[in-house]
Amino acid sequence: MTAVPPSMSPASKPAPRRIAESRSQEDRVRLDAAMRGFVSDFGPEAATWMEACLHCGQCAEACQFYVETGDPKYTPIWKIEPFKQAYSREMGPFAPLFRLLGLTPKVSLGELERWQDLLYDSCNMCGRCSLVCPAGIDIADLVEKARHGMFEAGLVPPDYLGALAGKERETGSPFGIPKDAMRQSLLEIGEKHGLAMHVDEPHADVVPAVSSIDLKMYPDSIAATARVLNHIGVSWSFRTDGFDADNVSLTAGDRVGQKRVTQAIVEAATRCGAKVLIMPECGHSYTEMRWEAANTVGHALPFRVLHMSEYLAECLEAGSLRLRAVETPADSPGVTFHDPCQVSRRSGRSDAPRAVMAALGLDLHELADHGPDSWCCGGGGGVALINRAKPLRNHAFAIKDRQVADSGADTVYVSCTGCRQTFEHGFKDLGRVTKVGSLLDLVAEQLEEREAKA
Amino acid sequence: MTLLDFARGPALYGSTLILVCGLVWRLTGVFLLPARRDRAAPGKGSYGALWGALRMMIARSLPRRTFLGRTLATVLLGYAMHLGLGIVLLGGAPHVLLIEQATGIGWPTLPKGVVALASGITLVALLLALVRRCTHPVLRLLSNGDDYLSLVLTLIPVATGMLLAEETALPYDTLLTWHILSVEALMIWLPFGKLSHAVFVFAGRAMLGAKLGRRGALS
Ligand code: SF4
Numbered sequence: 001m002t003a004v005p006p007s008m009s010p011a012s013k014p015a016p017r018r019i020a021e022s023r024s025q026e027d028r029v030r031l032d033a034a035m036r037g038f039v040s041d042f043g044p045e046a047a048t049w050m051e052a053c054l055h056c057g058q059c060a061e062a063c064q065f066y067v068e069t070g071d072p073k074y075t076p077i078w079k080i081e082p083f084k085q086a087y088s089r090e091m092g093p094f095a096p097l098f099r100l101l102g103l104t105p106k107v108s109l110g111e112l113e114r115w116q117d118l119l120y121d122s123c124n125m126c127g128r129c130s131l132v133c134p135a136g137i138d139i140a141d142l143v144e145k146a147r148h149g150m151f152e153a154g155l156v157p158p159d160y161l162g163a164l165a166g167k168e169r170e171t172g173s174p175f176g177i178p179k180d181a182m183r184q185s186l187l188e189i190g191e192k193h194g195l196a197m198h199v200d201e202p203h204a205d206v207v208p209a210v211s212s213i214d215l216k217m218y219p220d221s222i223a224a225t226a227r228v229l230n231h232i233g234v235s236w237s238f239r240t241d242g243f244d245a246d247n248v249s250l251t252a253g254d255r256v257g258q259k260r261v262t263q264a265i266v267e268a269a270t271r272c273g274a275k276v277l278i279m280p281e282c283g284h285s286y287t288e289m290r291w292e293a294a295n296t297v298g299h300a301l302p303f304r305v306l307h308m309s310e311y312l313a314e315c316l317e318a319g320s321l322r323l324r325a326v327e328t329p330a331d332s333p334g335v336t337f338h339d340p341c342q343v344s345r346r347s348g349r350s351d352a353p354r355a356v357m358a359a360l361g362l363d364l365h366e367l368a369d370h371g372p373d374s375w376c377c378g379g380g381g382g383v384a385l386i387n388r389a390k391p392l393r394n395h396a397f398a399i400k401d402r403q404v405a406d407s408g409a410d411t412v413y414v415s416c417t418g419c420r421q422t423f424e425h426g427f428k429d430l431g432r433v434t435k436v437g438s439l440l441d442l443v444a445e446q447l448e449e450r451e452a453k454a
Numbered sequence: 455m456t457l458l459d460f461a462r463g464p465a466l467y468g469s470t471l472i473l474v475c476g477l478v479w480r481l482t483g484v485f486l487l488p489a490r491r492d493r494a495a496p497g498k499g500s501y502g503a504l505w506g507a508l509r510m511m512i513a514r515s516l517p518r519r520t521f522l523g524r525t526l527a528t529v530l531l532g533y534a535m536h537l538g539l540g541i542v543l544l545g546g547a548p549h550v551l552l553i554e555q556a557t558g559i560g561w562p563t564l565p566k567g568v569v570a571l572a573s574g575i576t577l578v579a580l581l582l583a584l585v586r587r588c589t590h591p592v593l594r595l596l597s598n599g600d601d602y603l604s605l606v607l608t609l610i611p612v613a614t615g616m617l618l619a620e621e622t623a624l625p626y627d628t629l630l631t632w633h634i635l636s637v638e639a640l641m642i643w644l645p646f647g648k649l650s651h652a653v654f655v656f657a658g659r660a661m662l663g664a665k666l667g668r669r670g671a672l673s
C-alpha cells in the first residue's frame with residue numbers, strides 16, 4: 001500500500017478506543033472482528049468489485065467531498081483501502097501467494113481508526129461514484145460493508161450516529177420513543193390539524209412508515225401524510241409496532257439493529273394485511289425496505305414498498321389523487337427540485353416526483369445535474385448525524401448551493417426529510433434566503449376539495 | 455536451444471499456462487462464493503438482471519457526459535492506449551500471421567503505416583499515463599507497485615515491437631527474442647495484478663448492471 005503522506009492523512013484525531021488503550025491482543029481481536037464484519041455477506045458481486053479496480057481515479061471526480069476539497073484522500077475507492085488490503089491479503093484468490101511474497105502489508109487497527117473519517121464523515125453512500133467507474137464498482141455498497149466491519153471493531157463515530165444507532169438497537173427507535181408516546185403524538189397531531197388519524201388499525205391497505213425525525217422536527221409532514229391518505233380514500237393506518245423507518249443502524253453499520261428495524265416494519269405491515277408500505281424517508285431506509293428487506297427477512301414481501309413520491313405519482317395516474325395547480329405569480333423565479341440519491345440514482349425513480357410536480361403546475365427549473373446525475377446534499381449516509389463532520393458537510397453542500405443559485409429558483413423542493421434538514425441548515429449557515437419545501441407538504445396543501453371523507 | 459527458441463517454445467507454453475490457470479483460479483475464487491438469491495420485487499422500469507448486465511458491459515465503455523469535463527484526460531488516454539493496442543494486436547501483419555498459424559483463422563492486415571501510427575500513439579499514451587500516475591495527487595495516492603509494473607510490462611512489448619517493425623541497427627533476432635519474452639512477462643503477470651482488468655472490468659460492470667437492471671435504475 002502506498003503510505004499516506006502526513007499532509008494527506010485524515011485531519012481528525014484517531015477515534016477514542018472503545019476500551020481504553022488496548023493491547024495488541026485486544027487489537028487483534030477487534031481487527032479480526034472488523035474483517036469478519038466486512039466479509040459477512042460477501043458474494044461474487046462484492047468479491048468481483050474488490051478485484052476490479054483500475055486505480056484510474058475517475059471516481060474522485062464524481063464525489064462531492066473530493067471535488068469540493070481537492071483532497072485526494074476523499075477519493076471514493078481510497079475510503080475502503082484498508083479493507084481492500086486486508087481482503088487481498090487474507091481472503092482473495094491469491095491471498096497465500098501475496099502473503100508469502102509480502103506483496104500486501106498487514107492492516108493495523110490504528111489504520112482503521114484513522115480511516116473512520118473517510119468511511120463515515122465523508123461518504124454519503126450516494127452512489128454517484130459508481131456512475132463514472134469504468135469497472136462498475138459499487139463503492140457505496142463496499143462502504144456499507146466496510147462500516148459493518150468498523151461497527152464490529154467499535155469504531156462508529158459516537159456523536160450522534162453511534163448513540164442513535166445504539167438506542168435504535170436497544171429500543172427499535174433512534175430516540176427511544178415508546179409506542180404509547182408515539183401513539184399519543186400521532187393522535188395529537190391529528191387533533192391539532194383537525195384530521196382523522198388512523199393509528200394501529202387492525203386492518204389497513206396502506207401503511208405509511210414514518211421517520212421519528214419527522215415526529216420531532218416536522219410534525220406537519222405527518223399531518224400531510226394523513227391528509228393526503230384521507231383524500232385518496234384508502235384504508236390506511238400508522239402502526240406503532242412498525243413505525244420508525246429511520247434505520248440509523250444501517251448507516252452506522254450495525255446489522256443487528258438494521259434487521260430489528262426492518263423486521264418490525266415488515267411484521268407490522270404484514271399483520272394488518274397491508275398491500276402497500278409507504279416509505280417517507282428518501283434515504284437508506286427506503287433502499288433498505290425496497291431492495292433489502294425481502295432478503296433480510298428471507299421471503300418475498302406480501303406488500304409493495306413505495307417511496308411517498310412513487311405512491312403519489314401512482315395515485316395521480318389512477319385518478320385517486322386530484323391536485324389543484326399552484327398559483328404562481330407571473331414574475332416568480334420558479335422552483336427547483338433536489339433528487340434524493342436513493343430514489344433517483346439508486347432506484348431509478350426520478351420520474352415519480354416530476355410527475356407530481358407537473359400535476360402541481362410548478363415552474364420547474366432543473367439543476368445542472370439532476371435525476372440520476374444529481375449530487376448528494378452532503379447529509380446522506382448518516383453524515384448529517386456526525387457532529388464533527390459539519391464543516392466537511394458544508395463543503396459538500398457548496399455544490400448544491402451553487403447549482404440552486406444557477407437555476408435561478410427561489411425554492412428547492414425535496415422529498416426526503418434528511419435532505420430537507422441538510423438544505424435548511426446549509427442555507428442558514430450560508431445566509432441564503434432560498435426556501436426549502438417538502439413536496440408532500442405542498443401536495444397536502446393543494447388537494448382538490450373533497451375533504452369530507454377525512 | 456537459443457534464447458529465441460526458448461522464448462518461442464517452453465516459455466510460451468509456460469506463460470500461456472500461467473495466464474489461463476491464474477485467471478481461471480482468480481475467477482473461480484470469486485464466483486464460487488455463495489451467491490445470494492435476490493427476493494426483492496423488481497423495479498418499475500426493470501430490465502432484468504441479465505439484460506442489465508449486458509447493457510452495462512457495453513454502455514460503460516462510453517464516457518458519461520456529466521463527468522467528461524473532469525475526466526477528459528483519463529478518458530482520452532484510456533481510449534488512445536486501448537484502441538492503439540487493439541489495432542496493433544489485431545491489425546499488425548506478424549500478429550495476424552501468428553494467430554492464423556495457431557488457429558487457422560486469418561483476416562486482412564492493416565497497412566504498415568497505420569500500425570506504426572497506432573503503436574506510436576499507444577506508446578505515447580502509455581508514457582503519459584505513467585507520468586500522470588506519478589504526478590496527479592489522486593493517482594499518486596492510489597497507485598501501488600502493481601500499477602507501475604503493469605504499465606511498464608505493457609510499455610516494453612510495444613516499444614520492442616516498434617523497433618522490430620522498423621529497420622534498426624539492432625539485430626532482428628535479439629529484438630524478436632526480447633519482444634516475445636516481454637509479452638510473456640506480461641502474460642505471466644496478467645492474472646495476478648491490474649492487467650486482469652481485461653476480464654474484471656467487464657465482470658464488475660456485469661455485477662452493477664445486474665443490480666441496477668433489476669431495479670430499473672440503469673441510466
Ligand atoms: S458514495 Fe457518494 S459520497 Fe460516497 S464515495 Fe461515492 S460519490 Fe463519494
Ligand code: SF4
Pocket residue numbers: 052053054055056057058059060077132133134135136137139
Ligand atoms: S473509478 Fe473505479 S476503477 Fe477507477 S479508481 Fe475509482 S473505483 Fe477504481
